[in-house]
Amino acid sequence: MRVTVLGTGTMGAGVAGSLLREGHEVTVWNRSADKAAPLGDRGATVAEDPGGAVTSAEVVLLTLFDTDAVVDVLEAAAGDAPEDAVWVQCSTIGVAGTETVVQLAAKYGITLVEAMMLGTKAPAEHGTLTMLAAGPAAELDRIDPVLDAVGAKTIRAGEQVGAGTALKLAANAWIASITAATGQSLAVATALGLDPALFLQAIEGSASDSAYAHTKGAAMIDGRFPAQFALDGLRKDIGLITDAARDTGVSTVLLDALGRVYADASAAGHGGDDIAAVGTAF
Structure with a gap:
């Protein structure tokens, strides 16, 4: 299919690469042109402006x-x-x-669906994201080849745009919580005189185990945080989740605490690092 990717940051670049690998005809655009240029070397058409990028597109990814x-x-x-x-x-x-975007799409007569990306840099590059899709079934059927190219599975959250967003907010609340909780447990173990790796050994294979805790926990122990999901990006999402919770009457006690601990890590200079850097806040 002829697919345009508007925005080639960490996730967009990975998605565009996966589409190219699966044989789609890909056009890309990014506000900072240097981030789109490497995709041209891989076979994508690099557009100079958003309008030029979409002129022949069957599917446009934002x-x-x-x-x-x-x-x-x-x-x-x-x-x-x-x-x-x-x-x-x-x-x-x-x-x-x-x-806001739904209203804007209606204004311009655009056919709009959503497909939230659950995953980080590596899954985007490898085509193993989980896609959280929403919109009319017939339109989602049309873009299945695109979703299959960038994701290992697609969950259809509903036929109304917004259902995918709701599911993504719920999922990112979990990611923010489990990452911060991993940092806290490692810090407690260390403060009590233990090798923090013992915590990861203790939960391994148990009902409380989590592959994510091991991945992020290893980075925390190593003290190196190459960005798979930038900490400030998750901070932005925590704000969105907190707004949604407050507006619907859900307690924000835990979200407020998460917001503070990620803000502390960001203030210490880790905003562009991976979310595992939240462990430094403890």
């Missing part, structure tokens, strides 16, 4: 950082895409942001 970026890019490109193109909102922008 893989951007926040609501403002999605709105700016969508407005810049909306009039240049074929009328039958399916636009896929993949950016984590929360409930209010998603509502």
